[in-house]
Amino acid sequence: MAYSQPFPRAQPQQTEKVTYGPDLSVRLICPECRDLNPNIREEFGSGDLVCGNCGLVLGDRIVDTRSEWRTFANDEGDDPSRVGAAIDPLDGMENLDTLISFKDGGSGVARELQRAAARSVNGRSERNLMLAYRQISSWCDQFSLPKTISDIAKQLYKRSDEEKLLRGKTQEAVIAACMFIACRQAHVPRTFKEICSLTRVQKKTLGQCYKALEQAFNLGAPNGHMHDNGSGGIPGTGAEDLLVRYCNHLDLPPNFQPICADIIKAARELGIGDGRSPVSIAGGAIYFTCYLLGRDKTAKEVSTVAGVSEGTIKLVYKQYLFAKEKLVKREWIKSGKADIKRLPTDSSGLS
Missing domain, CATH: 1.10.472.10 (Cyclin-like)
Structure with a gap:
């Protein structure tokens, strides 16, 4: 139907986008030398564009686009000190303060300067x-x-x-x-x-x-999730997050931490140690893993680093000991990394 839409909406005209850029066919040459391969130099010290052959000034007020390095050193040599400080999100108030010395020879000038400095703060x-x-x-x-x-x-x-x-x-x-x-x-x-x-x-x-x-x-x-802080555990932080620092203080090797972390994860899945703080769990897991891998660390050393009592460390160890078959992986035993026989079963064997 030719008259179904008597006044159709006009289509917008597509205009070609005009792009602007440098004309690469234009070559700047010296009018005196007329050399096709000119030696044009930018003298940033004076802000001039100069021909390197005859010295004719071809342009002035050249903007220096290089890095703004300045030196205020008394000694000779380069001192690449950047002009101006970086933006401080804390408003830089801690960097712009002035401290007045108390030593003024008894003249009282330091006291007056301190009062003036205190009044200058907004x-x-x-x-x-x-x-x-x-x-x-x-x-x-x-x-x-x-x-x-x-x-x-x-x-x-x-x-x-x-x-x-x-x-x-x-x-x-x-x-x-x-x-x-x-x-x-x-x-x-x-x-x-x-x-x-x-x-x-x-x-x-x-x-x-x-x-x-x-x-x-x-x-x-x-x-x-939130972890119970108990006697010092921090919310949002698990026992695995404390292992790195505790193991470093105890001078334990790097391969010790992954095994201890796996034991803690397996114990959490089994519900072992529920209700205890991450600090106690981390200390007890380290003590358990030290016996498992043959590392000579006493309960006193572990408790000193973890900040809990020796009785708490040994109590968590006993809970892990009852479920040792489920906590220790078979590949650790096959590879020789771990040995369940090293785990003492009575309190007399604990150090």
């Missing part, structure tokens, strides 16, 4: 923020924690301070909770007991601050 909140940043850096250095954890803890503290999440809590308690969360976020597990011993904050207060920050920032445990 408000009391920023002064407290700077002090908190210094405390976080100091504790991370004492705990041998990487800078990543320090930055995460500072960002958490800044957000909690801006949103007034932990009113009434001491600054040390808030910092300890931020460091605990930062360790878990960076997959560098630390227990409640270790954080409390470092920061001198009570475990109950630390748990309250952690719960408040977890609910405010929706910091759930990874994989949707």
Whole structure:
């Protein structure tokens, strides 16, 4: 039907896209030399385009596109110091402060300078923020924690301070909770007991601050599960995460950790050690694996590293001993890595 659509919609006209680019057929030559292969040089010091043969200036105001390296060293030689600092997500307040010395010969000038420096800081909140940043850096250095954890803890503290999440809590308690969360976020597990011993904050207060920050920032445990912290285990961190650090402190070989981790996973599937903290499970599994692989480590050495009592270590060992046939793989015995006969069956054989 020719009249079914008397006014059809006009089709949009397709226009050709015009692309702009350099004309490669144009060649820049010196009008004096008229050489087909000119020697054109860019003098960045003066910003001129100069012919290298006759010295004729062909252009001016040339933009220097090279890297912005400058040197402020008194000695001769290259000092590739980049101009300007990198962008600091923490506003760089910890890098722009000035410390006034107390030594002024008794003239009182240092006291006046300190008052002027204190007035120059914008408000009391920023002064407290700077002090908190210094405390976080100091504790991370004492705990041998990487800078990543320090930055995460500072960002958490800044957000909690801006949103007034932990009113009434001491600054040390808030910092300890931020460091605990930062360790878990960076997959560098630390227990409640270790954080409390470092920061001198009570475990109950630390748990309250952690719960408040977890609910405010929706910091759930990874994989949707929570491990019972018990006597120091950290939520969201299993016993396998603590093996690396414990085995390094005990000077155990690298092939020890995979076997111990497999034993812990098999015991969890069988329900062995349910209700116990990851610290106790890790310590008992290491003690069990040391006997299984013929490593000479006493319960006292393992308990010192794990931070639990020797009785707890031996109790977890006994639970693993009752299910040794299900925990120890046959290929380990066939390859000679493990030997069930090394496992003592009575308390007298435990060291």
